[in-house]
Amino acid sequence: MLRHLFKLIWKKKKTHFLLMVEIFFSFLILFGIFSALIYYARNYSRDSGIKAEDVWVISCDFKTDSDSLRTIYAKQIVDVIRPVSEIESATVMSFNVPYEYSSMTNGMEYQDRRVQAEHILVDEYYPAVMGLTVNEGRWFNSADRVPGKYMPIVITGSVREKLFGTGNAVGEIVSDNRKVIGVVNDYKFQSDYLADQPAFFQQRSGDWQILVKVRTNQPGLLETRLARTIAGAAKEWPFEIRHLDKMKQSRNRTVFVPVLIGLIVGGFLVFNVALGLMGVLWQAIQQRREEIGIRRAIGASASGIVMQFLGEAWVLTAFSILLGIFLAVQFPILRLFDLDAQIYILAIVTAVVSIFALVTACAWYPSRQAAEILPATALHEN
Amino acid sequence: MIELKNIGKVYRTDTIETLALQQVNLSIRKGEFVSVMGPSGCGKSTLLNIMGLLDMPSEGQVTIAGKRLERLKDKELASFRNHNIGFIFQSYHLIPDLPVVDNVELPLLYRSVSAKERRELAKEALEKVGLSNRLRHYPSQLSGGQKQRVAIARAIVGRPEVILADEPTGNLDSAMGQEVMDILQALNRDGSTIVMVTHDPNMAQQTHRLVRMFDGSQVS
Ligand SMILES: Nc1ncnc2c1ncn2[C@@H]1O[C@H](COP(=O)(O)OP(=O)(O)OP(=O)(O)O)[C@@H](O)[C@H]1O
Ligand SMILES: [Mg+2]
Numbered sequence: 001m002l003r004h005l006f007k008l009i010w011k012k013k014k015t016h017f018l019l020m021v022e023i024f025f026s027f028l029i030l031f032g033i034f035s036a037l038i039y040y041a042r043n044y045s046r047d048s049g050i051k052a053e054d055v056w057v058i059s060c061d062f063k064t065d066s067d068s069l070r071t072i073y074a075k076q077i078v079d080v081i082r083p084v085s086e087i088e089s090a091t092v093m094s095f096n097v098p099y100e101y102s103s104m105t106n107g108m109e110y111q112d113r114r115v116q117a118e119h120i121l122v123d124e125y126y127p128a129v130m131g132l133t134v135n136e137g138r139w140f141n142s143a144d145r146v147p148g149k150y151m152p153i154v155i156t157g158s159v160r161e162k163l164f165g166t167g168n169a170v171g172e173i174v175s176d177n178r179k180v181i182g183v184v185n186d187y188k189f190q191s192d193y194l195a196d197q198p199a200f201f202q203q204r205s206g207d208w209q210i211l212v213k214v215r216t217n218q219p220g221l222l223e224t225r226l227a228r229t230i231a232g233a234a235k236e237w238p239f240e241i242r243h244l245d246k247m248k249q250s251r252n253r254t255v256f257v258p259v260l261i262g263l264i265v266g267g268f269l270v271f272n273v274a275l276g277l278m279g280v281l282w283q284a285i286q287q288r289r290e291e292i293g294i295r296r297a298i299g300a301s302a303s304g305i306v307m308q309f310l311g312e313a314w315v316l317t318a319f320s321i322l323l324g325i326f327l328a329v330q331f332p333i334l335r336l337f338d339l340d341a342q343i344y345i346l347a348i349v350t351a352v353v354s355i356f357a358l359v360t361a362c363a364w365y366p367s368r369q370a371a372e373i374l375p376a377t378a379l380h381e382n
Numbered sequence: 383m384i385e386l387k388n389i390g391k392v393y394r395t396d397t398i399e400t401l402a403l404q405q406v407n408l409s410i411r412k413g414e415f416v417s418v419m420g421p422s423g424c425g426k427s428t429l430l431n432i433m434g435l436l437d438m439p440s441e442g443q444v445t446i447a448g449k450r451l452e453r454l455k456d457k458e459l460a461s462f463r464n465h466n467i468g469f470i471f472q473s474y475h476l477i478p479d480l481p482v483v484d485n486v487e488l489p490l491l492y493r494s495v496s497a498k499e500r501r502e503l504a505k506e507a508l509e510k511v512g513l514s515n516r517l518r519h520y521p522s523q524l525s526g527g528q529k530q531r532v533a534i535a536r537a538i539v540g541r542p543e544v545i546l547a548d549e550p551t552g553n554l555d556s557a558m559g560q561e562v563m564d565i566l567q568a569l570n571r572d573g574s575t576i577v578m579v580t581h582d583p584n585m586a587q588q589t590h591r592l593v594r595m596f597d598g599s600q601v602s
């Protein structure tokens with residue numbers, strides 16, 4: 001039967017060509033959409049690694065370019081807010097605050113391995129504010145501020161994996177005279193939908209974002225109170241208090257909205273293809289009424305006719321997406337976009353299944369109609 | 383073999399109602415070669431379609447090989463048609479997208495017959511009608527007589543007991559028509575029961591029995 005279907009389709013390859021091109025592109029669109037969705041969903045399902053709730057970001061414009069002045073000014077502000085009882089802890093860090101649109105990366109080498117990582121300047125209090133866990137070694141303490149032969153750094157799990165694999169990390173020296181003193185858990189500092197980024201920390205005051213962890217039932221009140229306190233110490237420095245969970249939400253949105261738009265546009269395209277497919281199939285079946293009559297006369301049952309037309313649609317689909325699958329498989333093979341191969345494979349499988357489901361849904365109604373053609377009537381027409 | 387009792391058939395469309403058959407009683411014995419004649423529009427094709435289970439009568443009973451057919455489900459009807467009845471149509475009704483040999487194989491496609499056996503049986507049937515040299519041709523590349531012979535090969539490939547032929551010589555010149563008639567007679571000698579609609583008294587003469595129809599009724 002399969003060979004029979006091949007023959008029928010082969011004979012009509014010219015009329016089917018456009019349809020095949022449409023199915024091919026639908027497959028690619030679905031593959032793209034599913035790759036993105038699976039990638040985002042997988043990232044989203046993972047723990048973010050830090051706690052953004054009840055963390056506020058205080059950004060001051062100290063109106064100076066001098067690092068040492070800024071260090072002093074930031075300390076003045078921290079000193080007035082730390083005594084506030086609702087402030088659990090406060091930390092000063094570089095401008096690359098989680099979910100902020102700023103970034104500073106640096107390369108690091110260990111033997112022949114290399115990793116590009118986010119370079120974050122912090123103080124002793126960062127893990128307490130962000131809810132980071134130290135898995136190996138330790139976090140910075142005030143003794144680390146004394147300049148020594150090596151600059152102490154703390155790395156995230158993914159940096160550890162890339163540089164040291166399963167080997168020893170704490171105590172190792174990496175390029176530019178840095179010494180690893182601890183390893184913390186990975187965290188998604190860009191967006192919940194994006195993968196963990198490798199990062200390393202260096203203890204250095206001199207940066208000017210103040211993050212505080214608060215504990216209060218009345219955040220509105222606390223914020224006004226805090227603002228007044230800071231204003232007292234900040235004199236003519238303009239400042240701004242933002243909530244880290246809101247920043248996270250907005251960052252999540254900027255990642256997800258384009259995907260949503262892609263989803264809608266792609267869905268619309270595929271829907272159009274589906275409608276076209278249905279029309280083409282319907283027309284093809286109208287043109288083949290005589291053939292349907294003959295087959296029925298010769299011994300095809302109504303369900304046999306449905307199966308034949310569905311079968312033809314499936315064979316046609318299989319042909320159309322063959323090239324698509326070949327192209328899609330190149331993504332994991334050539335490591336395009338640096339996504340996990342699993343994501344692509346899952347996306348290919350989902351796209352194939354959905355295309356077949358779509359084609360089946362589109363072919364079902366016309367095929368049913370074909371089966372309902374009365375043989376005597378169909379043969380009488382000619 | 384074929385028993386028609388009080389068959390009536392009415393075609394209803396939105397605007398008109400056509401009485402195609404009324405009170406037809408006909409009994410055809412196994413191995414008989416019966417011809418049906420009558421003016422155009424008198425219901426001959428309708429009668430053949432009902433005998434061949436392609437159409438349901440509006441009233442009456444059809445019994446073929448001892449089976450009451452109004453009781454069968456679609457699948458059973460299809461299988462019954464496939465195994466017991468071979469159709470030859472006036473306008474051939476070949477599938478234009480398939481080469482001759484695939485057209486002939488078609489009835490076997492709806493049975494569990496291996497591809498190899500299908501091909502062999504189809505070749506055998508085409509040999510019987512003298513077309514072994516046209517296996518790979520498409521219907522559009524054949525003459526009328528050749529198409530009709532392909533249609534006959536398709537009708538006999540599954541070795542049905544009953545062959546229903548609707549004006550099998552209608553589109554052919556007399557020499558070609560006689561050739562087709564000879565094939566049918568050979569099949570009949572081999573045991574097939576044949577019912578043939580014809581307009582040609584010469585052809586009718588060569589059969590065992592002639593049924594005459596007029597305006598939906600059987601007159602002799
Ligand atoms: N599918 C149909 N729908 C409506 N009317 C039909 C249908 N098939 C046949 N008829 C009508 O039934 C009557 C008998 O038609 P039928 O085709 O059986 O005639 P016939 O004897 O085979 O004629 P001919 O010798 O021209 O082939 C005609 O009046 C015809 O118009
Ligand atoms: Mg007729």
